[in-house]
Amino acid sequence: MSEAREILRQHMLKRTNCREGIVSLMLENEHALSEHEIRDRLASSYDRTTFYRSFKTLEESGIIHKIVLDSQKVRYAIARRGYINSHAHFHCNSCSSVRCLGSASIQPVELPEGYRASETEVIVHGICRNCNENVKS
Amino acid sequence: MSEAREILRQHMLKRTNCREGIVSLMLENEHALSEHEIRDRLASSYDRTTFYRSFKTLEESGIIHKIVLDSQKVRYAIARRGYINSHAHFHCNSCSSVRCLGSASIQPVELPEGYRASETEVIVHGICRNCNENVKS
DNA sequence: TTTTAAATGCAACGAGGTTGCAAATATAAC
DNA sequence: GTTATATTTGCAACCTCGTTGCATTTAAAA
Numbered sequence: 001m002s003e004a005r006e007i008l009r010q011h012m013l014k015r016t017n018c019r020e021g022i023v024s025l026m027l028e029n030e031h032a033l034s035e036h037e038i039r040d041r042l043a044s045s046y047d048r049t050t051f052y053r054s055f056k057t058l059e060e061s062g063i064i065h066k067i068v069l070d071s072q073k074v075r076y077a078i079a080r081r082g083y084i085n086s087h088a089h090f091h092c093n094s095c096s097s098v099r100c101l102g103s104a105s106i107q108p109v110e111l112p113e114g115y116r117a118s119e120t121e122v123i124v125h126g127i128c129r130n131c132n133e134n135v136k137s
Numbered sequence: 138m139s140e141a142r143e144i145l146r147q148h149m150l151k152r153t154n155c156r157e158g159i160v161s162l163m164l165e166n167e168h169a170l171s172e173h174e175i176r177d178r179l180a181s182s183y184d185r186t187t188f189y190r191s192f193k194t195l196e197e198s199g200i201i202h203k204i205v206l207d208s209q210k211v212r213y214a215i216a217r218r219g220y221i222n223s224h225a226h227f228h229c230n231s232c233s234s235v236r237c238l239g240s241a242s243i244q245p246v247e248l249p250e251g252y253r254a255s256e257t258e259v260i261v262h263g264i265c266r267n268c269n270e271n272v273k274s
Numbered sequence: 275t276t277t278t279a280a281a282t283g284c285a286a287c288g289a290g291g292t293t294g295c296a297a298a299t300a301t302a303a304c
Numbered sequence: 305g306t307t308a309t310a311t312t313t314g315c316a317a318c319c320t321c322g323t324t325g326c327a328t329t330t331a332a333a334a
Contacts, residue, residue, distance in 0.1 A: 014331055016281060035321090047283045052322060054281090071208050071290075072320075088246055093255065107244030109225055109259060114266030118230065122246060123258045129251030151300055151311060172290090184314045189291060191312095208321075209290075 003027055011061040018046045018054050023063060023078075032067050032075035032089070032098040067098055069123065086120040092128035099128065140164055148198040155183045155191050160200060160215075169204050169212035169226065169235040204235055206260065223257040229265035236265065 004023035008015050021042045058064045065079040075098045088101040141160035145152050158179045195201045202216040212235045225238040
């Protein structure tokens with residue numbers, strides 16, 4: 001049984017072609033993907049509605065997580081262990097790729113008196129290794 | 138001369154009612170505001186297009202900055218000193234208010250070999266002081 | 275194989291945001 | 305204060321993202 005299929009079963013979600021395709025694709029990919037990238041890479045095509053509903057379901061089950069770079073720039077990635085309360089992502093300004101960083105790299109943010117944190121999101125913008133190397137050579 | 142007017146002049150932007158209104162409102166407000174809040178609180182009403190263009194211009198000049206909570210939840214706030222390379226914001230899950238935190242409170246994020254950071258955005262979700270106190274009483 | 279709750283596709287819709295263009299306006303020059 | 309000019313505004317039209325209701329299809333349990 002495929003890993004994607006197994007993940008869906010563990011979360012008590014019905015296995016459907018669309019869900020399985022999305023999860024499989026994300027498992028293969030190191031980088032976070034946009035809806036368009038996912039659509040283009042899937043063998044079968046699905047209705048937009050189905051995509052949105054699938055993303056929503058998968059996110060609510062904690063299988064994937066959503067990274068909002070800007071209002072119109074959303075990415076999705078598999079939610080690996082340790083991403084529960086803090087997510088850090090690296091966004092490359094040159095190639096636009098988004099990579100998940102370990103939550104271990106996040107230091108707690110100092111808050112004013114009376115404030116209580118439940119979750120912290122960090123987005124670091126910059127130049128990724130690949131793009132740095134291409135400039136050098 | 139109003140502070141807003143002065144700020145526009147310093148950035149070599151034409152003073153217009155819409156721009157001046159937006160900047161004035163933001164100077165008065167501790168919290169980041171949504172487009173709707175800004176629209177509702179301004180004396181005169183402006184076309185949506187004008188709003189969007191004003192936000193864009195003000196942001197490009199570094200007068201205000203945009204905080205994207207979610208695809209459909211965008212806020213704007215005055216860009217005060219020290220917010221150039223790192224922004225931290227607190228989002229209250231209860232009252233939805235967004236408060237700018239000093240960038241001093243951000244610790245540099247540890248990056249993998251070869252990655253270079255230029256800017257860091259942090260959003261801390263939780264409960265603000267006001268909402269914490271209301272629960273107690 | 276049958277049953278049934280859940281997922282899909284479709285059409286229609288609403289919100290956020292952009293573009294082109296003519297009319298209005300802020301500022302600088304007179 | 306007038307005039308000239310570049311910028312900004314408002315409008316209409318448009319695009320993308322994302323949602324909702326409903327009839328049809330499908331996964332999976334019996």
